[in-house]
Amino acid sequence: xxxxxxxxxxxxxxxxxxxxxxxxxxxxxxxxxxxRNRRTVIISIVSPVVFFLLFGLNKxxxxxxxxxxxxxxxxxxxxxLYGAVLATTFGGAMVSIERAQGWSRQxxxxxxxxxxxxxxxxxxxxxxxxCSVTAVYVAGILTHKPSMPVGLWIATGFSVWIGSLLFAxxxxxxxxxxxxxxxxxxxGLILALLSFAxxxxxxxxxxxHGVQDIAKWxxxxxxxxxxxxxxxxxxxxxxxxxxxxxxxxxxxxxAIWRMRRDTGRV
Amino acid sequence: MPLAVKLTGVHxxxxxxHAVNGVDLQIASGEIVAILGPNxxxxxxxxxxxxxxxxxxxxxxxxxGMQPRQAIARGLVSAVMQTGGLLKxxxxxxxxxxxxxxxxxxxxxxxxxxxxxxxxIADRKVAKCSGGEQQRLRFALALLCDPELLVLDEPTxxxxxxxxxxxWSAIRTDAEKGRTVxxxxxxxxxxxxxxxxxxLLRHGTVVADGTAAEIKSKAAGRTVRATLAGASEAMLQxxxxxxxxxVRGETVLVHxxxxxxxxxxxxxxxxxxxxxxxxxxxxxAFLALTGDDPAPGAATTGAx
Numbered sequence: 001x002x003x004x005x006x007x008x009x010x011x012x013x014x015x016x017x018x019x020x021x022x023x024x025x026x027x028x029x030x031x032x033x034x035x036r037n038r039r040t041v042i043i044s045i046v047s048p049v050v051f052f053l054l055f056g057l058n059k060x061x062x063x064x065x066x067x068x069x070x071x072x073x074x075x076x077x078x079x080x081l082y083g084a085v086l087a088t089t090f091g092g093a094m095v096s097i098e099r100a101q102g103w104s105r106q107x108x109x110x111x112x113x114x115x116x117x118x119x120x121x122x123x124x125x126x127x128x129x130x131c132s133v134t135a136v137y138v139a140g141i142l143t144h145k146p147s148m149p150v151g152l153w154i155a156t157g158f159s160v161w162i163g164s165l166l167f168a169x170x171x172x173x174x175x176x177x178x179x180x181x182x183x184x185x186x187x188g189l190i191l192a193l194l195s196f197a198x199x200x201x202x203x204x205x206x207x208x209h210g211v212q213d214i215a216k217w218x219x220x221x222x223x224x225x226x227x228x229x230x231x232x233x234x235x236x237x238x239x240x241x242x243x244x245x246x247x248x249x250x251x252x253x254x255a256i257w258r259m260r261r262d263t264g265r266v
Numbered sequence: 267m268p269l270a271v272k273l274t275g276v277h278x279x280x281x282x283x284h285a286v287n288g289v290d291l292q293i294a295s296g297e298i299v300a301i302l303g304p305n306x307x308x309x310x311x312x313x314x315x316x317x318x319x320x321x322x323x324x325x326x327x328x329x330x331g332m333q334p335r336q337a338i339a340r341g342l343v344s345a346v347m348q349t350g351g352l353l354k355x356x357x358x359x360x361x362x363x364x365x366x367x368x369x370x371x372x373x374x375x376x377x378x379x380x381x382x383x384x385x386x387i388a389d390r391k392v393a394k395c396s397g398g399e400q401q402r403l404r405f406a407l408a409l410l411c412d413p414e415l416l417v418l419d420e421p422t423x424x425x426x427x428x429x430x431x432x433x434w435s436a437i438r439t440d441a442e443k444g445r446t447v448x449x450x451x452x453x454x455x456x457x458x459x460x461x462x463x464x465x466l467l468r469h470g471t472v473v474a475d476g477t478a479a480e481i482k483s484k485a486a487g488r489t490v491r492a493t494l495a496g497a498s499e500a501m502l503q504x505x506x507x508x509x510x511x512x513v514r515g516e517t518v519l520v521h522x523x524x525x526x527x528x529x530x531x532x533x534x535x536x537x538x539x540x541x542x543x544x545x546x547x548x549x550x551a552f553l554a555l556t557g558d559d560p561a562p563g564a565a566t567t568g569a570x
Contacts, residue, residue: 011330
């Protein structure tokens with residue numbers, strides 16, 4: 001079993017890739033995969049636009065002033081948030097499908113580090129989230145109903161997009177927690193409930209008092225309040241920030257906990 | 267130069283099941299080694315440990331002198347796994363492009379596709395590929411980083427004879443350039459035809475380790491069985507021509523390529539009686555070495 005010098009391999013040129021293997025080609029292919037899933041695209045991009053066209057164009061909404069803009073702008077922001085959180089949750093939950101198909105295991109035979117993989121998933125989710133926000137805002141522009149200063153279009157759109165990061169963590173958590181077969185259907189249902197509770201469809205002031213108290217603890221409530229702040233100009237309530245941070249810790253912590261278990265078992 | 271693979275006293279338990287039970291294995295650069303054993307012998311568990319996919323309960327693993335994970339990050343090792351590992355919603359070439367993007371250096375997509383013989387299905391979705399085509403795609407992925415060590419876990423399971431032959435000819439061509447290849451199989455013919463060295467695994471332990479020719483010559487020999495009181499293994503081992511021996515109470519078993527010499531010796535130099543000589547085919551030898559018989563066959567002592 002002696003090694004002949006002629007076949008002694010040269011290991012000196014063997015390098016570890018930078019950034020733990022993260023690269024834009026992989027990101028491009030991840031985004032392509034996500035957009036190839038027709039159901040994901042319809043639910044997270046088409047459905048919020050349709051909801052906006054159905055519920056945001058009420059005649060009274062564009063004439064009624066609200067904060068620095070009008071009610072139509074308020075509804076548009078809510079529905080952009082709805083679409084963005086659907087998109088980022090779907091993006092994160094794709095890990096479930098990858099685990100089921102053994103792709104996560106295959107990736108462990110490459111230099112890709114677990115951190116780079118998660119960053120890849122989160123950025124993919126954010127790209128779809130951006131498409132979703134853009135689609136609703138473009139619908140807003142084309143219908144001429146929402147009205148607010150240009151700076152607020154940008155500020156609210158950006159807040160919605162960055163805020164949807166919270167749900168990329170939620171998606172990752174679900175993706176590591178649930179089996180692939182039913183994770184997508186479940187997400188649609190869970191997010192519809194959370195959107196109601198968070199006041200994205202109807203202001204929670206219209207709920208009974210007891211229900212309102214519960215609704216304020218749900219994960220979309222704080223985020224929904226925060227993304228409307230630039231429009232309403234009513235200042236930030238610290239409880240909203242606590243709500244978002246607390247849920248971020250729960251979702252990210254849960255995702256890390258499940259991910260550790262997952263990679264330990266394989 | 268560090269060894270391609272070095273396993274020392276590796277144990278892996280799943281609950282009460284000892285999948286790997288003290289494996290020592292050293293593989294030098296340029297070797298083509300088959301890990302041969304029946305299902306459940308611990309082949310996949312051993313390979314998983316070698317690739318850093320699972321951690322041994324005890325023992326040490328090194329690949330080119332490093333942790334498996336470090337060797338993988340440098341593209342020194344790649345593997346073709348049995349099943350799974352492919353995304354159904356990507357095309358064949360997208361899958362190769364994706365995987366290739368993760369390495370510091372990787373072979374061009376087109377070249378890898380052509381070496382694996384899947385150029386003509388490059389634009390096909392993975393979900394629409396046959397089992398054999400998917401296996402070739404896994405092979406293509408394993409070639410991307412131009413690894414020093416290629417590990418194949420039962421690479422041809424589920425392939426027809428023709429698919430198997432062309433798959434192995436691709437591997438063989440590839441190995442001629444000096445690549446170290448390690449593959450697991452439960453087909454004796456496959457190990458015999460493609461490996462320079464065969465490691466026989468049974469119940470998570472190495473029961474034999476030698477060249478294919480050595481394994482075959484061992485299998486081609488005969489076993490002499492006799493009744494002999496007070497025999498010791500050391501004494502039997504000293505018989506000219508004996509290559510492995512066993513003592514079971516008053517019964518002694520001596521395996522040899524020259525069974526006549528052993529029989530003559532036992533009858534003339536010892537008090538042995540009830541002498542019996544049995545031949546064993548390759549398959550029987552394999553079964554005797556790896557089978558579930560609680561008292562292993564005559565050939566478990568002594569190196570081959």
